[in-house]
Structure formats: structure tokens, C-alpha cells
Amino acid sequence: QSGLGVWANEFSRERHVIQRYEVDPTLPIHRGWDPGYTGQAVCISQVNAIGQLVLFDQVIYKAVPLQKVVQEVNARTRSAIGSARQIDSSDHRMHIVAPTVLDYGDPAARQHNAKGESDIDVLSQHNIRLLTRVTKNRKSDLLEQVRALLLMRSDGKPGLVVARNSAEMDHVISMFE
Numbered sequence: 001q002s003g004l005g006v007w008a009n010e011f012s013r014e015r016h017v018i019q020r021y022e023v024d025p026t027l028p029i030h031r032g033w034d035p036g037y038t039g040q041a042v043c044i045s046q047v048n049a050i051g052q053l054v055l056f057d058q059v060i061y062k063a064v065p066l067q068k069v070v071q072e073v074n075a076r077t078r079s080a081i082g083s084a085r086q087i088d089s090s091d092h093r094m095h096i097v098a099p100t101v102l103d104y105g106d107p108a109a110r111q112h113n114a115k116g117e118s119d120i121d122v123l124s125q126h127n128i129r130l131l132t133r134v135t136k137n138r139k140s141d142l143l144e145q146v147r148a149l150l151l152m153r154s155d156g157k158p159g160l161v162v163a164r165n166s167a168e169m170d171h172v173i174s175m176f177e
Helices: 066-082 119-125 138-150 169-176
Strands: 029-035 039-047 053-062 086-088 095-097 101-105 160-163
Touching: 029 066, 029 119, 039 066, 053 066, 053 169, 066 119, 101 119, 138 160, 160 169
Parallel strands: 029 101, 053 160
Antiparallel strands: 029 039, 039 053, 086 095
């Protein structure tokens, strides 16, 4: 219900919020797509070198076509990758190395609209291959998986942190609270 924090008991600004995250060029970037009829949300994250899931950007739009959301997500991803490029000279020639980008999404993205196309079709037109997986008891499983990530690990760090790389991240922090 609105106003009741699902993870309010586990989430703490002191433990889970960092001011900024710099993308590591050696690790994949993960984008989680939740396209919908009235709004779109895309979470951009990376599992850092110590195994924490770092949520560092979020695109949230209402009543905006998926094509425009794709443009914004790609622009933000390019921006994150731009600061994460590294030079590889292992073969004595210079190469720019950028992180791999992996896209995941809600299986409902396969449903067709009145025009006969699905969100998966639209994303594929922009070279985005959405990986989906149907699960049973999906919502409760996802809630518990996030809850587990919020808990402190044996190294004294949480499994999930939120970085304030964009203004939308304040909405994500509020959602966790």
C-alpha cells in the first residue's frame, strides 16, 4: 500500500546510500526494464568489485513513448560508459574498452499492443535484446531477493547500495524507505 515501506525495516540511508558511483570499465552494466502502458521505468546498475549491487541511475517516465525512453536510457548509459572507458594495450596496440551492457525485463514486455507489436519488438529495433524469465510467485520472490540484498553481509557491508548519480535516485531512496 502507498506509504508503507516494503523494505523500510532493512533500508537505511547511512548504510545503503552513497553520493556517487563511478562505473568500473571491467564489469558489466545491467539495465532492468519495466515498460508499461502508462509509464516506463529503467534501473541502471553494476555489481561492483566487492560484489555489491550498485543502483546508480534510474529513468522514470509517465505517458512517454518507449522509443523516447530508449533514447534517454541509451544517452545515460553512454554517459556512464564514457567515464568508465579504459585503455587496453595488452597486444601493444591501443584499444578502448567499455563495459558490456546487459538488459533484463519483465516478461509482460512480450505482450502485444493494439498495433500488434510488443515492447520487446520496440526494444529490438534499437538493438536492445531484453532477457526475460518467467517465475512462479514472482512478486514475493523478487521482494525477498531485494530484502536479502539489503541485509549486511559477513564483510559488514550491505549487498545493495544506491548511488545518487541522478536526481531520480532520490525517488529510489524514498521508495526503499
